[in-house]
Amino acid sequence: MLLSIAAFLGSALAIGLFYRAWQSTQIAFKRIAKLSALLLMLASLSLWVTEYGPELGTCYAVVAFSLQAWSWIYLARQRISKDIKRVDLPFASGLTTPSTAIAFNALVKLLGSVFLSAICAMLVTVVWTTALSMSKVNQIALGIYTMPLLWGCGAYWLCADSKLWRPVGVLSVLSALSYFYLYSI
């Protein structure tokens, strides 16, 4: 119990130090405060882990840190009392229908983000995880936890690139190469 309290206070102090560093204009102080905050965070994590083991301890550390940070932000909120007149935006009846080209582009993006990125992420994940020297079960678990990240990267790129053919092309080629690598040997 004492370790939990110490860990909780440690991470609260770390956030306080981050806040002071954020407020300060002195570069030297900022650096020292940030470094100390990081060290405190690590110390807090290790206390949580000592008390509850690596699995539960890490979860508690993450949850405590986020909630403390939000509380700190709320308490340190900046009230702007300037009287801003509320502007009511004009109301337009009905909905603007997008052009065929825009609708097609949106459809490709949607299908690409859901299907192409998924297929590519799954195939590439199996390629890179099976190349690692670890047990099969660990390879699969690593794949299960990292595949959504690759998928997310693919979807992000598809929607960010101004030239849609680029991500579509690269993801398709990567999928094809991974497929042939996995199924031809």
Place this chain on the structure above:
Amino acid sequence: MSISISPSANKSALKSHAWLGLAVSVLMYWVCFSGTLSVFSQELLRWEQPHIADNLDYTPGSIQNAYERFLTMKEGQTQGNIVIRLPTHDLPRARISADGEYWNISPTGELSEPSTTPITDLIVDLHTALHLPEDIGMMAVSVLGAILSALIISGIVAHRRIFKDAFRLRTGNNEQLTQGDLHNRMSVWGLPFHLMIALTGVYFGLASFLTSIYADTLYEGNKLDLFADIYGSSIQLEHQPAIANIEKALTDIMKMEPNTQPIFVTLENATKDNQYILLGSQHLDKLIYSEQYRFDASGQYIDKVGYSDGDAGQQAIFSVYRIHFGHFGPEAMKIFFGLMGFALTIISVTGINLWLAKRAKQDALNQLWLGFVWGTPIAFIWAALLELTLALPTKPVFWVTLTAILIASLMQKVLMKTHLVLLNCLAALLVVLAITHFAVHYPSSLVMNSLIIDSAFIVFALCVWRYLYSRLKKGWNI
């Protein structure tokens, strides 16, 4: 050395973030909101049937009695497995089920009454499968998990002032500024949690596709071998007694693993010649859902599957459920998880609000979005009320109510008026729900769990009214 992202990368990331967010807007909101409520699913189950006494004093003998009574009721035959959910601190009641039939078990081993929890099912099913057929729905929700990870990645790249604004929350009359700050601060400081929700969320509906490719690559297409490696191989038994000795298995596990919490008993191949007992017991210092201990039908211990001391990967896979729903540690952890889930809901709402505000006009999209955001909780509560008073089915009522709210929102051109009316409705219905539940179930509703939940509804109503009052103070006069 400083790390910076080019303005063009920022711009395109913002475009991607907005596009993806819009594409999944309503679905993401539904999944986040119902997911927040689902964290408390076990408390809601108890709230729905408060007359069933909470009790941890079930003996292995009473569980055996309940199983035998259930078997007699089913005339000795079931199509699927028989599952017994054992009492735990967060759900101190036992339940037996097979072939879609659920019965509560009394501490003396009688089948007290069917377990029906339509309100909890309404919420949990929206979260797990969007009320679609289970397979398709779970896949759709898992796709949202992947899109959430894309939103997280694009959000980080798009956030040019991630460090400069790390602690900035500006409140006051400028609604857009406040919403932007809320969206960014909650996203950044809750990043590990959001990412964990996204990664584990993908597992439930889409892991099977990935494991198929792994089976092709590592197991020459033999999925059963892969499942045996991860989930343990099945055991082959013959000539098992017709009535399994669950009592002995439960008594033995308490002696063998005194520091674990037995949570379920599954009778695999129930009522068949090769039936056997699978007993799940939770290791309280681990995140795995449970270790599974196998006994033959006469209650003789065979082996354990080995999740608790198996490969790190095996443990990681079996930790997905508890990490995703926050079902670990003390009860307070659920409240913390609920708060973090609520933050994710706020992020999904404020994101769309910001996009709508930047359009310099208002149209049907604004009306619909308002209808979805406030209409969803209203429809939940309305469905719960009609179930409590008239026993109407919750899912059809939910969808009809939500559709009616959307139509009404579309018909009202003054958005502020719609907003205020919906807020008032929500607050009033929360109070009515608490009072109705208390009255319908009185005196059973005097138990702690029900009192806390009913009080929470009143507190939420006060929060909504407080929010409404703050809007009125900002000049939201109709």
